Amino acid sequence: MSQRPARRTRSGARHLALFLAHWAGGHTVSNEELLRRIIKQRADAHQEALEEHRRLVLKAHKKATKLHRIAEEDGGLTPAAKAELKAATNEAERHTAALRALGEFTVPALDPGQVRHRRRRIAAARCAVLAAPAAGITAATVAGAWWTGPTAAVLGVLTSWARGPQAFDLTVRPVPADLIAETPMVLAVPGAAPAPVVAPVVAAAAGLPPVPPMPTTAPGTAGFAPGTAVEGGQDLVPALSKALGACRVIPRGTQVTLLAAPEVTAERWTAVVRLPDDTGATVDHVVAARKNLGGELGLDRARLHVEQVAGADDKTLRVSGFTTDPFARPRLCTVEMLGGVDVWEQGIPVAFDAFGRLLYLRLRDVSILLGGSSRSGKGAVLRLIIAGCLLDSRVRLHLADGKHPGQYRWSLLADSYIYDPDKRAKQLAKRLEALVAEMGERAGRLAAVGVESLAERPDLVGTEGLTLEVVVVDEVSAFTLDAKYGKRITKALIELAARGLAFGIVLILATQLSTAGVLDRLVTSNVVWRWCMYATGADESNTILGKGMAGRGYSAHLLDPEQRGSGLLLAEGRVSTVRSLWLDGDDMTAVQDMIRALRAEPTTPAPPPAPAQAPVPAPSPAPTGEAVAEADWSVLDGWLEQAAPPVPGPARVPAGALQRLRALEVIRQAGPDGIKRAALADAVGAAATTVGGWLKEWTVQGVIEALGSPPHTRYAATDGSQ
Numbered sequence: 001m002s003q004r005p006a007r008r009t010r011s012g013a014r015h016l017a018l019f020l021a022h023w024a025g026g027h028t029v030s031n032e033e034l035l036r037r038i039i040k041q042r043a044d045a046h047q048e049a050l051e052e053h054r055r056l057v058l059k060a061h062k063k064a065t066k067l068h069r070i071a072e073e074d075g076g077l078t079p080a081a082k083a084e085l086k087a088a089t090n091e092a093e094r095h096t097a098a099l100r101a102l103g104e105f106t107v108p109a110l111d112p113g114q115v116r117h118r119r120r121r122i123a124a125a126r127c128a129v130l131a132a133p134a135a136g137i138t139a140a141t142v143a144g145a146w147w148t149g150p151t152a153a154v155l156g157v158l159t160s161w162a163r164g165p166q167a168f169d170l171t172v173r174p175v176p177a178d179l180i181a182e183t184p185m186v187l188a189v190p191g192a193a194p195a196p197v198v199a200p201v202v203a204a205a206a207g208l209p210p211v212p213p214m215p216t217t218a219p220g221t222a223g224f225a226p227g228t229a230v231e232g233g234q235d236l237v238p239a240l241s242k243a244l245g246a247c248r249v250i251p252r253g254t255q256v257t258l259l260a261a262p263e264v265t266a267e268r269w270t271a272v273v274r275l276p277d278d279t280g281a282t283v284d285h286v287v288a289a290r291k292n293l294g295g296e297l298g299l300d301r302a303r304l305h306v307e308q309v310a311g312a313d314d315k316t317l318r319v320s321g322f323t324t325d326p327f328a329r330p331r332l333c334t335v336e337m338l339g340g341v342d343v344w345e346q347g348i349p350v351a352f353d354a355f356g357r358l359l360y361l362r363l364r365d366v367s368i369l370l371g372g373s374s375r376s377g378k379g380a381v382l383r384l385i386i387a388g389c390l391l392d393s394r395v396r397l398h399l400a401d402g403k404h405p406g407q408y409r410w411s412l413l414a415d416s417y418i419y420d421p422d423k424r425a426k427q428l429a430k431r432l433e434a435l436v437a438e439m440g441e442r443a444g445r446l447a448a449v450g451v452e453s454l455a456e457r458p459d460l461v462g463t464e465g466l467t468l469e470v471v472v473v474d475e476v477s478a479f480t481l482d483a484k485y486g487k488r489i490t491k492a493l494i495e496l497a498a499r500g501l502a503f504g505i506v507l508i509l510a511t512q513l514s515t516a517g518v519l520d521r522l523v524t525s526n527v528v529w530r531w532c533m534y535a536t537g538a539d540e541s542n543t544i545l546g547k548g549m550a551g552r553g554y555s556a557h558l559l560d561p562e563q564r565g566s567g568l569l570l571a572e573g574r575v576s577t578v579r580s581l582w583l584d585g586d587d588m589t590a591v592q593d594m595i596r597a598l599r600a601e602p603t604t605p606a607p608p609p610a611p612a613q614a615p616v617p618a619p620s621p622a623p624t625g626e627a628v629a630e631a632d633w634s635v636l637d638g639w640l641e642q643a644a645p646p647v648p649g650p651a652r653v654p655a656g657a658l659q660r661l662r663a664l665e666v667i668r669q670a671g672p673d674g675i676k677r678a679a680l681a682d683a684v685g686a687a688a689t690t691v692g693g694w695l696k697e698w699t700v701q702g703v704i705e706a707l708g709s710p711p712h713t714r715y716a717a718t719d720g721s722q
């Protein structure tokens with residue numbers, strides 16, 4: 001008789017424990033409901049994107065219509081208004097194209113890993129809820145309420161006894177009908193055939209096209225041999241699995257799961273796969289093994305691209321093999337791409353990825369640390385960012401040039417330009433401290449309208465007291481390592497990096513990698529984008545991307561040093577390989593014209609820098625050949641600045657000087673491709689021998705390299721041979 005209550009209590013406790021475990025494991029929520037939630041979220045995001053693009057198309061149309069009307073009424077437009085009209089038209093086209101690309105929302109075939117991931121998140125939250133009473137009892141006992149533990153135990157025993165031998169129904173809650181109605185097409189109607197839930201795609205699965213054969217490339221061949229199967233007809237899954245097994249990423253004999261039908265074009269093949277469970281393999285392991293994996297697949301590292309699929313788990317990746325290195329050819333940033341740029345919402349186009357997609361830098365949520373060894377392409381990225389910022393009238397640009405004349409071409413367009421080696425550290429310290437002080441005022445202004453950050457009120461961006469303050473520091477070590485002002489600068493940078501973005505104060509910092517301790521960790525850890533161009537070693541790369549990144553397979557020393565502008569970008573927790581766009585030549589000139597038109601009266605005119613060695617008469621004869629070992633930058637910059645607008649005033653320019661100016665402009669436009677002596681002579685209408693003399697002179701002075709053309713050898717060789 002005395003055994004009975006004890007048995008009843010034990011049985012009740014078991015049933016209660018089972019019920020709690022079932023609930024805490026998230027097993028009450030069905031797979032269908034999780035799937036529905038994920039798809040609903042995506043459908044909402046899709047709808048939001050559509051609405052946003054529609055809004056922007058309408059806005060651009062409205063602006064274009066207004067400008068057309070003004071043109072009709074006034075019989076024409078000012079250059080600035082013309083630029084605005086062009087920008088608005090481009091903008092409307094861009095968003096119309098985006099709308100077309102977005103199209104109708106289609107229910108995606110989801111990776112089962114995502115559903116599992118959701119369930120784990122629910123389970124984690126429920127476990128936390130369950131742990132709370134236990135923690136409360138422990139805390140109360142420690143605090144002196146000794147009776148809480150025994151009371152809880154007695155309550156537990158009583159509840160268990162009350163439950164007795166009645167088992168709980170461990171059921172899965174069905175998806176409520178009103179939720180199914182809210183998400184049409186996602187779930188099957190009750191009673192109908194079961195919903196097509198997240199079946200991984202396997203070769204020859206019902207209703208799906210068969211997986212195309214794995215394209216092969218013989219080493220050294222230019223392209224795929226479509227239709228040729230790897231090792232006698234194996235398809236994609238076994239070929240990838242075998243290669244991953246050979247690289248010890250997954251155990252031999254296990255297979256990856258194909259999650260979507262692969263895309264195969266003449267340029268590339270792409271497959272979305274999931275690594276097998278219970279193997280410990282993640283995307284990072286594949287990235288680290290990329291070199292060997294490339295070899296196993298008949299590719300090289302530059303032509304094999306691996307990336308984690310956004311929103312998916314750590315085992316899901318997109319693998320692509322390219323016929324040629326997708327970054328081999330530089331891509332120009334045209335004036336159209338920068339026309340009407342909105343730095344806050346849409347961002348500045350700065351780079352492209354392996355699939356040719358453009359990467360936009362939105363100042364709304366980004367500050368940048370840009371690193372790389374010498375001549376790796378940092379300046380080219382800064383050039384794009386500066387141009388984009390100056391094309392948005394809401395921006396006030398503060399440019400600190402630690403390696404004058406790196407960005408001198410913008411000196412007269414920026415709101416402030418700090419460059420003088422003797423004074424620059426002091427000037428930057430003051431400028432940054434003023435911005436730190438301004439954060440307080442901006443916080444007050446935002447608080448007055450009931451928000452904490454400008455991102456909540458985009459309409460306030462650029463209004464009185466809330467202009468976008470963009471601080472670009474090229475070669476930050478020249479400032480932070482300054483003996484006298486370095487500490488003050490670092491302190492201000494720490495504060496701005498931590499809080500500035502919320503108030504519209506954005507930091508863009510560039511540095512070479514050689515010097516340790518250039519930036520305090522409190523600055524680097526608060527910078528949102530870290531972008532590393534080619535670096536000489538893994539440690540140098542880690543100084544930008546963060547400790548341990550090289551160990552995970554992300555190191556910029558693996559990039560091709562000759563491929564200037566290629567780099568690794570760490571943004572939103574993911575690393576992508578990108579190559580910056582290249583802005584130069586006519587596009588650069590047109591962009592500068594647009595900026596001049598837009599900022600006809602800069603609020604704070606930049607002081608023209610005093611030449612380091614010689615005064616800058618405009619235009620002056622070129623320095624003589626035998627003289628200088630170093631380039632006379634100020635002379636060069638003087639020419640370039642004045643080459644675009646006609647020189648005002650009565651000064652007469654000698655014909656030879658004009659030809660030299662023209663020659664410099666042609667070299668600059670030729671950019672990395674360079675131009676031969678004979679072609680240059682033709683272009684400027686001067687004798688080839690005369691042009692040869694100029695080229696030698698400019699080569700010695702370093703002027704040609706400064707203009708972005710290849711090293712002087714090309715000119716020297718051409719001269720010698722002709």
Ligand SMILES: Nc1ncnc2c1ncn2[C@@H]1O[C@H](COP(=O)(O)OP(=O)(O)OP(=O)(O)O)[C@@H](O)[C@H]1O
Nearest residue numbers: 330374375376377378379380564565580581582708
């Ligand atoms: N995206 C790009 N596409 C093509 N060429 C590029 C690109 N970026 C840079 N280059 C080439 O590389 C050269 C060096 O670039 P840049 O001056 O930006 O390097 P840097 O890292 O700023 O150099 P340094 O630190 O020595 O000043 C440029 O003159 C240009 O010829």
